[in-house]
Amino acid sequence: MKKSQNTGRNNGRADLLPVGIVLAVLVFWQLIVSWGDIPPYILPSPIMVLKALFDEKELLLTHTLATLNEALVGFSLAVVLGMIFGILMGYSEPFRRALYPIFIITQTIPIIVLAPLFAIWFGFGFLPKILIVILVCFFPVAVTFAQGLIKADEDMDQLLKVMGAKRWQAFRKVRIPQALPSLFSGLKIAATYSIMGAVISEWVGAKSGLGIFMTRAMSSFRTSVLFADVFVIIVLSLGIYKAVEIIEKKIILRKYNIR
Amino acid sequence: MKNIIEINRLNKEFLNPEAERQGESSLKVLKDVSLSVSENEFVTLLGPSGCGKSTLLKLIAGLDATYEGSIFLSGKDLRSNNVPVCYMLQKDCLMPWRTVLSNILMPVEIKKGNLKKAREDIKPLIDEFGLSGFENYLPGKLSGGMRQRVALLRTYLMEGSIMLLDEPFGALDEITRIQMQDWLISVWERHKKTVLFVTHDLDEAIFLSDRVLVMSTRPGTIIKELRIYFARPRSRDMVLDPKFNEYKREILKLLSEG
Ligand SMILES: Nc1ncnc2c1ncn2[C@@H]1O[C@H](COP(=O)(O)OP(=O)(O)OP(=O)(O)O)[C@@H](O)[C@H]1O
Numbered sequence A: 001m002k003k004s005q006n007t008g009r010n011n012g013r014a015d016l017l018p019v020g021i022v023l024a025v026l027v028f029w030q031l032i033v034s035w036g037d038i039p040p041y042i043l044p045s046p047i048m049v050l051k052a053l054f055d056e057k058e059l060l061l062t063h064t065l066a067t068l069n070e071a072l073v074g075f076s077l078a079v080v081l082g083m084i085f086g087i088l089m090g091y092s093e094p095f096r097r098a099l100y101p102i103f104i105i106t107q108t109i110p111i112i113v114l115a116p117l118f119a120i121w122f123g124f125g126f127l128p129k130i131l132i133v134i135l136v137c138f139f140p141v142a143v144t145f146a147q148g149l150i151k152a153d154e155d156m157d158q159l160l161k162v163m164g165a166k167r168w169q170a171f172r173k174v175r176i177p178q179a180l181p182s183l184f185s186g187l188k189i190a191a192t193y194s195i196m197g198a199v200i201s202e203w204v205g206a207k208s209g210l211g212i213f214m215t216r217a218m219s220s221f222r223t224s225v226l227f228a229d230v231f232v233i234i235v236l237s238l239g240i241y242k243a244v245e246i247i248e249k250k251i252i253l254r255k256y257n258i259r
Numbered sequence B: 001m002k003n004i005i006e007i008n009r010l011n012k013e014f015l016n017p018e019a020e021r022q023g024e025s026s027l028k029v030l031k032d033v034s035l036s037v038s039e040n041e042f043v044t045l046l047g048p049s050g051c052g053k054s055t056l057l058k059l060i061a062g063l064d065a066t067y068e069g070s071i072f073l074s075g076k077d078l079r080s081n082n083v084p085v086c087y088m089l090q091k092d093c094l095m096p097w098r099t100v101l102s103n104i105l106m107p108v109e110i111k112k113g114n115l116k117k118a119r120e121d122i123k124p125l126i127d128e129f130g131l132s133g134f135e136n137y138l139p140g141k142l143s144g145g146m147r148q149r150v151a152l153l154r155t156y157l158m159e160g161s162i163m164l165l166d167e168p169f170g171a172l173d174e175i176t177r178i179q180m181q182d183w184l185i186s187v188w189e190r191h192k193k194t195v196l197f198v199t200h201d202l203d204e205a206i207f208l209s210d211r212v213l214v215m216s217t218r219p220g221t222i223i224k225e226l227r228i229y230f231a232r233p234r235s236r237d238m239v240l241d242p243k244f245n246e247y248k249r250e251i252l253k254l255l256s257e258g
């Protein structure tokens, strides 16, 4: 009991450190802007960003909802597809050999190139956006899950063999639960990519979204609004990451008790 | 009594790149091993670390068919037959995400047996294995001795008339180990099963077994068979008997000669 309290306190202290650093940077930033007499269209002060955030809150909210929608739909589809392909690659060696290089190639194509291309093919609607999000989120999920699945515990495999388990049985009952921690590490990476993917896909054209709002703010030199937009993007990304982490804790720690 | 396990001139070597680099083409692990175990007998393989005890059990469990010589289980040649055995590996291999009960019932689940019925059937066994009240615990929350009892009960539920136990108490502290030996011997004397037990602990071997097979260092071969003439049911006092020390002295001498 005492021990867990102690570690809890230590974690609390460790969590405070990044908060402290961010605060220090903000203060420093504020001081530079006010003392250095820097024009706001070049670098707005944190207080001005806060003000922009407040003044534009209604517009920001509609754009946030649009982006969040694309990110969540794309992320969910990527998770489903990533898990399916992760299982296929984890289960079948030929499948892995055939697919893995293709997946790596998809990762080397810059999204900046794909976004306008998708706009040409699929227009400026919802579809090209989700496709981009799926493309960036799919890979980490599929690859980490597959890697977790092929990591063998030889003793466990042998035990199951002696019990008379079929290959698929052993896979389902041992390999998949064993691979959950690595699946979640992939899910967390994908979670942080999802909002970014949606924003980039909006740059080339969209009716609404944080990405298109960002380009509008940029072209009208309203830099403080641009910063406010970026701030919302950071908060959203962290939020999705945190949500995945909470689910992970629930499943892995409570149910599976693996660390 | 008929022989449940019958092994004749068994040789086993591992072809591995490591050995090749050292100028040998293979690593010879078992040499001319012959042994037999009759029904409901408790036989122990005792030998130094690395002499091939685990390898021998793996061969008997049917996990590796690359050997010379023959292994017969219940009269069936292992090369052409699949003979189910109850096998407990050196590692306990409990699944950390499954409760004690669902770990224990794993063999039934794999065989697609009636889980509901099995759950009822094993109630007295759970009690006997000292696990009642812990059915819904996760293995991470158990003591070392308890984990071994969970693994033993799971092994017991695997179908097969032979139990292969690979150093089940090897990782336990001395006190727990002695308690587990006392407990195992009482359970075994009630249930009687054919057991081939592996250990490198002399006291454990003599205390538990009808016969002790002493193995040499690698390549392992059986250098001596000792019949342990202590009456059953056995009790801990046995270790104070001068005869016990005589057995021990004899084994020590054999092991030091190699
Ligand atoms: N799969 C394998 N490939 C190559 N060499 C192996 C393999 N398994 C075991 N060996 C080698 O065979 C020898 C015997 O190993 P084994 O595990 O059977 O010993 P052991 O008698 O069980 O030892 P311990 O008492 O330490 O468990 C060792 O030298 C080991 O390195």
Ligand SMILES: [Mg+2]
Binding pocket: B053, B054, B055, B090, B166
């Ligand atoms: Mg061993």
